[in-house]
Amino acid sequence: MFSNKLDRLIWRRHRKLMAVIGGITLLGTVMMTLILLHTLKQISGSDIQIVSGSIHKWQVYRGSYFTAYSWWLIFAFWLGGLEIMHLDLRDHFNEFLFSSGFSRLKVYWAKLRIALGTLLGMSVVIIAIQYLLYWLSKPAGTTFTLAWPGLITSWAMGLAISIGMFSLSWFAALIVGQTGSLIVTISGFTFSLVGLSGIGGNILSGSWLKVSKAALPWVGAGTWLVSAVVLFIWGAALYQHLSLEHNGEYLLFPRLRVPVYIVFVVYVTWLYSYDADGMTMAVAFILAALFGYGWLWRPRLGEKWHQWRESKQAKE
């Protein structure tokens, strides 16, 4: 299947979990499809179009009964990035890779290549199964008509978001060394993107930048792809300096602590106080600063308080 030994090694290591991700995604997509098909069966009448006419336009297709690019696929990419980067750290496969005789850069790009390649292949298969299911199970009296403009646009946009999501979880898993904290961090950040996309849309379509509504999704897709490329290249640089004595610590690169803190405080303050008054901004800033400090430095405040109380009692 793979011509070189490194690719074979990485595939051997991750094939089972990739299959699990594929299985979950397929199950989720099939379930969603069956639910939508069931809904269609409940609707009385005939000549119902499962796919609306907007599929003929060069825009992302959004319909009530059909999704051209399943959200489950975006989830699969997100999970795939997390899996392939974090599990090698957690299960100590990095130790083996780092002394395998392949340069770290080669290892990094091979992992990325195999993960993205597998996820892309998985997407093609799952999309094909999803469409086939619609085709075979469509209720009597309904029609299922597809058109390239809507499909290609939806796929392109879906892939851009998927690759962006992959890069986020991949990069987070590269710099965070604790499983639970990593999941909380990346989940929190991913959910915050909903708010960010709203604010970003307002800024882009505002009076200053004046980006048209039709162009907004493309700017979004471009932003995802550029961010992904930046994170992949930055990740490659960091991966070469990954020293495994930090395994199990929140940040695998202690020098990133202050930059991460600054970015976190600025991002959270901005997200919560965008378009708000000065007081809201001040409160958001203080809360973000305190939470960020507690999260990144993990001061043992409780322990210190007990020590202080005990020493005070001893003196008395």
Add this chain to the structure above:
Amino acid sequence: MTLSVAGLSKEIGGRQIIQEITFEWAPGEILGLVGRNGVGKTTLFRSMMHHYVPEAGHVTVDGQDIQQVPSRQQQLFFIDTQYNFLSNYRLWELPDFFKAVYPRFDEQRFTALLAEFKLDRNSQYRRLSKGMRALVNLVLALTSNATYIILDEPFDGLDVIVRENIASMVIDEVADQQKGFLISSHDLNELDGLSDRVLLLKDSKLVRDYNLEDIRAKAKKIQLVLNDRVIPTVLKEHSQLIRVSGRVLVVVITDYTPEIDRALKDLNPVLFEELPLTLEDLFRANLAHETGYQLMK
């Protein structure tokens, strides 16, 4: 063919764990690495294998830095006994990984050795006992056919029979001068009769690099019973007392010369018998003060 470690230093959490470690290692040699628990033996191995990125220093194989020419790393074998990926796999699956990394990995021998040690190839690594895991690690080390094999406390948890098996296998492996072993231990008895050279780690530094053959050529361990109860000057000046049992003295003389031999025989001892010299005796006699060896026990 030589592996050189030059000026390797590693700091963890603001503490210097190893400092400017420098030594050379050639195929055919069995190097012992001794030092107290926590002195940095495993950190040295992890830094050599680049699991830890060292602050300074480098490892070269035949003059080529393994960071510049990573393929040279395939000549080194090390399984971290504490942190390794093997836990989730069954033994029959392991060659898939090692074949990809070690070009001369011998799968047939791997299977044969598993059978020889009565290790079930369908067992999961994590379900094995500590001793069985140590055996699997050794089997992987031997069948990797890497030139430089690092074993970290390989005898830990093994019974005497298996220990002897392993020791004889290691000796057999180096016989053709194609492989070298670097074996760490906090117990000198484990390395006795196995190591040619002993590296001693103390206070994060490599304080000694002993060639045991040279030391053994000059040293003697003698059991003697003297007529007098007073310990003679020759023994006070030249020997290290290992054991006293009634009137029986066991001493080690690290630089045994004909003059000392004559002086001892002039004392007309009731008993004068040469005993086999162990590594532990040598360390007790020669190095105890400077290495803190007694603290190791």
